[in-house]
Amino acid sequence: MHIVIIGAGIIGLAAAHRLLDLGLEVTLVDRSEPTAASRGNAGIIAHADILPLASPRTILQAARWIMDPLGPLAVRPACLPRLAPWLARFLFASLPSRVQRSMHGIVPLQAMALPAWERLLGRLRLTGELNRQGMLSVFESTGAFEALKPSYRSQLELGIPLELIDGSVLRTLEPALSDTFQRAAFFPSVAHVNDPYELALKLAAAAADRGAQLMEAAVSGIAIASGEEPVVVLEGGRTLAADRVLVAAGAWSKRLSACLGDSIPLDTERGYNATIAGPGLVLTRPVMFEEHAFVLSPLKGGLRVGGAVELASTAAAPNWRRVEALLAKAHAFVPGLEEDGRVDWMGCRPSLPDSLPVISASRWSRKVVYAFGHAHHGLTQAAATAELVGALVSGDEPAIDLTPYSAQRF
Numbered sequence: 001m002h003i004v005i006i007g008a009g010i011i012g013l014a015a016a017h018r019l020l021d022l023g024l025e026v027t028l029v030d031r032s033e034p035t036a037a038s039r040g041n042a043g044i045i046a047h048a049d050i051l052p053l054a055s056p057r058t059i060l061q062a063a064r065w066i067m068d069p070l071g072p073l074a075v076r077p078a079c080l081p082r083l084a085p086w087l088a089r090f091l092f093a094s095l096p097s098r099v100q101r102s103m104h105g106i107v108p109l110q111a112m113a114l115p116a117w118e119r120l121l122g123r124l125r126l127t128g129e130l131n132r133q134g135m136l137s138v139f140e141s142t143g144a145f146e147a148l149k150p151s152y153r154s155q156l157e158l159g160i161p162l163e164l165i166d167g168s169v170l171r172t173l174e175p176a177l178s179d180t181f182q183r184a185a186f187f188p189s190v191a192h193v194n195d196p197y198e199l200a201l202k203l204a205a206a207a208a209d210r211g212a213q214l215m216e217a218a219v220s221g222i223a224i225a226s227g228e229e230p231v232v233v234l235e236g237g238r239t240l241a242a243d244r245v246l247v248a249a250g251a252w253s254k255r256l257s258a259c260l261g262d263s264i265p266l267d268t269e270r271g272y273n274a275t276i277a278g279p280g281l282v283l284t285r286p287v288m289f290e291e292h293a294f295v296l297s298p299l300k301g302g303l304r305v306g307g308a309v310e311l312a313s314t315a316a317a318p319n320w321r322r323v324e325a326l327l328a329k330a331h332a333f334v335p336g337l338e339e340d341g342r343v344d345w346m347g348c349r350p351s352l353p354d355s356l357p358v359i360s361a362s363r364w365s366r367k368v369v370y371a372f373g374h375a376h377h378g379l380t381q382a383a384a385t386a387e388l389v390g391a392l393v394s395g396d397e398p399a400i401d402l403t404p405y406s407a408q409r410f
């Protein structure tokens, strides 16, 4: 059976390996997009995150953040009319009853996330790509720390290891941090990759070695006649025949799923970062600054300072002042930070308003499968998603109930 995968981001690449495991003939098509989220993300396998972004907490924080033009949340006014339906759905998903519903989808997928990466990287002899120094989530105010205590209880009940520590213990773990941080949660089982782009390149090379065909081309659509096989249409009019198609085109997947008549409210939460080759200090593990929604990640190529959310279209020009705002905070939080060899980047997270991805067959054809919309957790959930895609394509029983990720839930 031949499958064409549209999108060689981390989701498409992980899926390619699962489908090769199952004996399929795989063609991966990608137009190579510099703002693809898998290139420049923070590299964290954040399987301990179990709270949906759409929640009363985010709504309260958003009201404060949005007042600051360079704060961690920005909305481009010109994009508001287009974004309004997505924002309305996000608000609805933030109702307490809906948060519980989203968590029913997040928890099992996150529980699969790290073991699935271990299986995939183990088979490919790439386990050295994972670092296991854990992650810190740090707080300046005791109030903000206390507010997350119910979440810590839920994480512990789910068997996620975590230690609540004070400022003095925190500074023994990460001496470079400023002493303004009073409390922290330490997640020892959270992992991070050496470099997310390098991992993607290694997965692509390994897929090619295993017989996958990698093709650089832009897909303009998918056509399907009733009962017939799907056809992938490339820009310029060339077509690729396939027995199955997997749409894993990240933030650009909406137009492709619409070709088949699926109406999926996908949009993008853009994020920015700067990677500093010579930061002049050492961090051992990623540090999440909860009150400021940004993260410092020690990667192979340097210290990555990133995060924040900008609601704007995939095509809108970047606002590089947002990186300056992130760096101003980073200088305050890790005194002594230098900026030698700094490279700035903006990327497009593929986001659905209920904080859950779509991992599902199309409503109109079981021969077309969707895997997109992983928002802040696409790297984390890629290998787990790949296993679920494998079940959808082969017809085997999936490891978890796929109802929460259905394309028809909207």
Ligand SMILES: Cc1cc2nc3c(=O)[nH]c(=O)nc-3n(C[C@H](O)[C@H](O)[C@H](O)COP(=O)(O)OP(=O)(O)OC[C@H]3O[C@@H](n4cnc5c(N)ncnc54)[C@H](O)[C@@H]3O)c2cc1C
Residues within 6 Å of the ligand: 006, 007, 008, 009, 010, 011, 012, 029, 030, 031, 032, 033, 035, 036, 037, 038, 039, 040, 041, 042, 043, 044, 045, 046, 217, 218, 219, 220, 248, 249, 250, 251, 252, 253, 270, 271, 272, 273, 306, 307, 346, 347, 348, 349, 350, 371, 372, 373, 374, 375, 376, 377, 378, 379, 380, 381
């Ligand atoms: C600043 C930032 C930090 C992040 N940090 C983390 C983190 O620490 N941990 C984590 O788990 N997640 C993180 N994420 C989220 C994560 O990066 C994404 O969820 C994930 O990369 C999405 O992967 P994807 O394969 O779905 O999409 P992408 O990586 O965007 O890939 C989609 C691919 O499809 C291709 N494509 C699109 N349209 C077409 C077309 N028509 N024809 C051909 N090809 C096409 C593109 O070229 C692209 O290569 C972060 C994101 C950002 C922006």
